[in-house]
Each structure stands twice: as structure tokens, then as C-alpha cells.
Amino acid sequence: MALGVRALRVHFCASRHFLKTTAVYHQRHFSENVSSKSKASAEPADHILYTQEHFALKDSLRKLIDQEINPFVDKWEEEGQFPAHRIFKILGSAGFLGVNKPVEYGGLGLDFSYSVAVAEELGNINCGGIPMAIGVQSDMATPALARFGSAELKNEFLLPSIMGEKVACLGVSEVGAGSDVASIKTTAVRKGDEFVINGGKMWTTTGTQADWMCLLANTSDGPPHRNKSLICLPMNLPGIHIARKIDKLGMRSSDTAEVFFEDVRVPCKNIIGQEGMGFTYQMLQFQEERLWGVANILTMMEKVVQETINYTRQRKIFQQPVLYHQVVHFRLAELQTEIELLRSLLYHCTALYIKGNDVTKLASMAKLKAGRLARELGDSCLQYWGGMGFTSDVLVSRFYRDSRLMSIGAGADEVMLSIICKYMDILPRK
Numbered sequence: 255m256a257l258g259v260r261a262l263r264v265h266f267c268a269s270r271h272f273l274k275t276t277a278v279y280h281q282r283h284f285s286e287n288v289s290s291k292s293k294a295s296a297e298p299a300d301h302i303l304y305t306q307e308h309f310a311l312k313d314s315l316r317k318l319i320d321q322e323i324n325p326f327v328d329k330w331e332e333e334g335q336f337p338a339h340r341i342f343k344i345l346g347s348a349g350f351l352g353v354n355k356p357v358e359y360g361g362l363g364l365d366f367s368y369s370v371a372v373a374e375e376l377g378n379i380n381c382g383g384i385p386m387a388i389g390v391q392s393d394m395a396t397p398a399l400a401r402f403g404s405a406e407l408k409n410e411f412l413l414p415s416i417m418g419e420k421v422a423c424l425g426v427s428e429v430g431a432g433s434d435v436a437s438i439k440t441t442a443v444r445k446g447d448e449f450v451i452n453g454g455k456m457w458t459t460t461g462t463q464a465d466w467m468c469l470l471a472n473t474s475d476g477p478p479h480r481n482k483s484l485i486c487l488p489m490n491l492p493g494i495h496i497a498r499k500i501d502k503l504g505m506r507s508s509d510t511a512e513v514f515f516e517d518v519r520v521p522c523k524n525i526i527g528q529e530g531m532g533f534t535y536q537m538l539q540f541q542e543e544r545l546w547g548v549a550n551i552l553t554m555m556e557k558v559v560q561e562t563i564n565y566t567r568q569r570k571i572f573q574q575p576v577l578y579h580q581v582v583h584f585r586l587a588e589l590q591t592e593i594e595l596l597r598s599l600l601y602h603c604t605a606l607y608i609k610g611n612d613v614t615k616l617a618s619m620a621k622l623k624a625g626r627l628a629r630e631l632g633d634s635c636l637q638y639w640g641g642m643g644f645t646s647d648v649l650v651s652r653f654y655r656d657s658r659l660m661s662i663g664a665g666a667d668e669v670m671l672s673i674i675c676k677y678m679d680i681l682p683r684k
Contacts, residue, residue, distance in 0.1 A: 312371050339463065353369055366545075369392065373546045396415055407526065425487070426438070436479060437478070449524075452516060454514040454515060465490075466487060466488050468485075491518050498511070503658065547664060555589075558653050569639075596623050618670040621670055622670035625660035632650070
């Protein structure tokens, strides 16, 4: 690996005058060490958001992807599942599952812009399912725990998740409540010092392999926005049933489960933060989740455009390369322009977020645009591949299938539009 985590940590901390070398530096390492002057230093020094430290992090992750993940993606796509525990242990040991999490719980203690940089680099994985599962672990199931959880919960669930020793999943969506989070039916009824949980969760990423779930459940009969709590739920408890692994259109290498709960008992101390604040915590998590998703799909979109350029430069029709037809090269130029516009919005939104601003409207705009652009780009590029694009042998067809989820997961396009309208004060009042 290009940059040891110990060296990476010291480099980050020294540059910020933290000058603290904790024991965790010595516990986590790569197979090789290099100086802080990696090839990433060739990246532009005047980047709008990233520093040389961001590029060093991205460079190290890219090497890991090329060595440990991409050579096996086709196999895992065929099998319908990737080995989450093995891959997360590699990523966790390298420091990539908690870049913006507290150092005392195994994280790097950096700001969210580093998570965005990691999400971008994970877009170099040759499928959508594995990056999505990694994102659930690092930026969807754990932000509320890191921010509001007790020290005991953080030691039991957050630290091993950051280290890659435990696989996490997020239990929010249900059969009748996907984007409409307020309508979930799963209950957690307090009985003594325990909650008794009944109900079920749907579309649970890595649900068949997970060690614990960040569960959103109704803990009272109050108003929908005030009766929910987030609970750390070990997945090996009696009464938890994995009903099935869902067969999906895309994201094939990421297992997705339907889970049922039947009188599952969990200690009340496993609640994250305050009881009744789960909906609010989940909405805060959504900001990071949506920005993470935008960053991740940007890289793959750019990769698909470049592969399409390379292919259409070689493929001929009517005695000339497909790329030479004006409708093709104009369209590819237009798509690349859209990618750059979306990237600018992402960086602007991230810069505001790390300064403590509410970016719900901008994050919703970015997520909406990313989902729609991915669909548009996938369709256009696949068309230029002709019959080859309709096979499973090329990246563009996999992207076409995987990227469709962007307009559905973490809030459908229509929900994003409603949020934007609300912030614009043009949403009709009930």
C-alpha cells in the first residue's frame, strides 16, 4: 500500500499542529510505507476543496481498490455477494471506514470533506454495490452513533465498525415506508430495562452479513416526528429472522435483506442519544448520506464517459469512427459539462457543511441532479456501445443497472423535490 495509516495519521495531525501520536497509530498499518510526498502531490495545489492530504488519502485508497477489490468484482457480481467482513477488515485496518470519526474510537478525526474524497475514490470500484455497502458502514449507519451515542455504545459498536471488525447495516425502510420515513411501523416497546421489538425492515444493505443494525423504531405513540428512536441492535439476538436475500436489478454484489423482528429484546441502554429523537437524527444522517452518494457516483459517471469515448473512437459505422459523428461527440461533451456542474455543487455544499451550515436544500438538489444525470448518462452512453452495451460484459451496462437506484434510495427524486420546495417556501400547506 502506498501510504501507511500510521504515516498518514501523523502527516495529517502534524499538518494541523495536533502533534498527538496515539496508540492506535501503531495498531494499524499498511504493507508498505512511503513518504508523505506520494504521487498525489502532483494534483493541483489550488483545488477548491481538497488539500494534498486529501489527494494522499485518495491515492492510497486507489491502490487498495486495484489490489484487493477490482480483480474480484466480476466474481462477486456473479455470486450476488461480496465478502463484507474480509473487505471491511482491509478497509478498516487502512483507516478508510472512519476518516471523519473521533480518533479515540479508531477514526482519523478529519472533517467530512475527507469522507467525500473517499466516496469519490470508491467510485473507481467497477460496480455500484460494493461502494454502496462501504458507504452504509462509514457514512449511513454510524454518523448518529458517533455524534450522539454513549461512550459505552461507541466502544461496543462504533469502534469495531470503524476498524472493520463488525459489519453494520441500516434499518429504516420498510415494505410500506421507504422514502416516507415517518410512516414506519416497527415498534420498540419499553418493558423494564429492555425494549421489545416487533416489525420488519426492507432493502437492508448487507443485511445477511451484518453484525449489528442501526434500527429506527417507534418507541412511543406520539407524533410521527417525535415518537421514533435509533437503537443499536445486535443481529444475533433471538427473534431476528433474515427472511430472504432480495434478488435485485442492479447492485448485484451487495446483498440486500428483508428482516423480521419477533419479540426481540434489547437493553434500553442501546438507544442512541435521546429517546424520541430518532427521526431528527436520521434526517441529519441523510445529509451526509446524500452527499456521499453524489460524490461516489460522480467518479463512475466520468469513468463511463471516458470508456465510451475510447470505444466509440475505435468502433466504426459508415466508414468512420462513431465518435466522429457530431451527435455523439457533442452529446459526450454535454454530459461531461453536466458532471462538472454537479461536482461544483457537491464541493460547494460540502464546504458549507463542514462549516456547520444546514445544507439540506443543496444536498437534496445535488442528490436529485445526480440521480437524473446518472440515468441520462447511462442511457446515452449505452446507446453508443450498440449491441455490446446490451451485454453484461461492459462497465456501461453495469452502470446502467446499478445507477438507477440513485433516484430511489436515500429519498426518491420526488422527495428531494418536496424538500427543495419546502425550503423555497412553495410547497402547498396541508
